[in-house]
Amino acid sequence: MIVLKTGRELKIMREACRISAGALKIAGEAVEPGVTTAEIDEIAEKYILKEGGVPNFKNYQGYPATACISINNEVIHGIPSKRRVIKAGDIVSIDLGAKFDGYNGDNAATFACGEISDEAKRLIDTTRESLYKGIAAAVVGGRIGDIGHAVQTYAEERGFSVVREFVGHGVGTELHESPEVPNFGTKGRGIRLMPGMTIAIEPMINSGKQNVKIMPDGWTVLTTDGSLSAHFEHTIAITPDGPQILTKV
Ligand code: MF3
Numbered sequence: 001m002i003v004l005k006t007g008r009e010l011k012i013m014r015e016a017c018r019i020s021a022g023a024l025k026i027a028g029e030a031v032e033p034g035v036t037t038a039e040i041d042e043i044a045e046k047y048i049l050k051e052g053g054v055p056n057f058k059n060y061q062g063y064p065a066t067a068c069i070s071i072n073n074e075v076i077h078g079i080p081s082k083r084r085v086i087k088a089g090d091i092v093s094i095d096l097g098a099k100f101d102g103y104n105g106d107n108a109a110t111f112a113c114g115e116i117s118d119e120a121k122r123l124i125d126t127t128r129e130s131l132y133k134g135i136a137a138a139v140v141g142g143r144i145g146d147i148g149h150a151v152q153t154y155a156e157e158r159g160f161s162v163v164r165e166f167v168g169h170g171v172g173t174e175l176h177e178s179p180e181v182p183n184f185g186t187k188g189r190g191i192r193l194m195p196g197m198t199i200a201i202e203p204m205i206n207s208g209k210q211n212v213k214i215m216p217d218g219w220t221v222l223t224t225d226g227s228l229s230a231h232f233e234h235t236i237a238i239t240p241d242g243p244q245i246l247t248k249v
């Protein structure tokens, strides 16, 4: 079931998303050579709590941290660790969210640590832009397939590939609600987009092949071919005036 949000609910979601976006910003600013992923997780958690939110990934299906921090060939769901030290040249995907007054925000971005390769830069720029192409397609009267089509076309035209096993989603009182929002698809297919829908669009784009595998920790998703992967996500509202990004800083 797809829950359409009222104006009152959107107001609360805006606050949850403001906290989520602020936490992502300071977490990204903390990415530096020598920093551990556990330290970044702690910075994000403290910020969310200080702002009156609750880290909504923590304990979600048993997930043990505030943020997912995934480096280089790690696609998503990397578990923060005191033993995982970020080094210059790494690309670091941070995904996190906050719950506020019963509603969820969810967002992600990939950050560069120091100087990175031109290929890594191009992957990050393409993934960020593919998210914006997807957002631009999230208009009343459109369909869910329009979003995935926009993301996929943009990423594949640049020689990159789209992860299929993980998708975007509705967001609201639950972190993951209907509908699923794939990053691939066909224009004009899928459910119709309606005012009051709140969704997270979150392309995961690989520099090599699209295939992924899960590590023995049961969480960390890796590219099968060892290629780099980037991830960007915004929570947005579909409104009569067009898509509104709720997780904007
Ligand atoms: N990264 C997921 C999303 O953006 C949510 C993470 S669930 C967790 O939808 F359990 F890994 F935290």
Ligand code: CO
Pocket: 106, 107, 168, 169, 200, 202, 233
């Ligand atoms: Co999400």
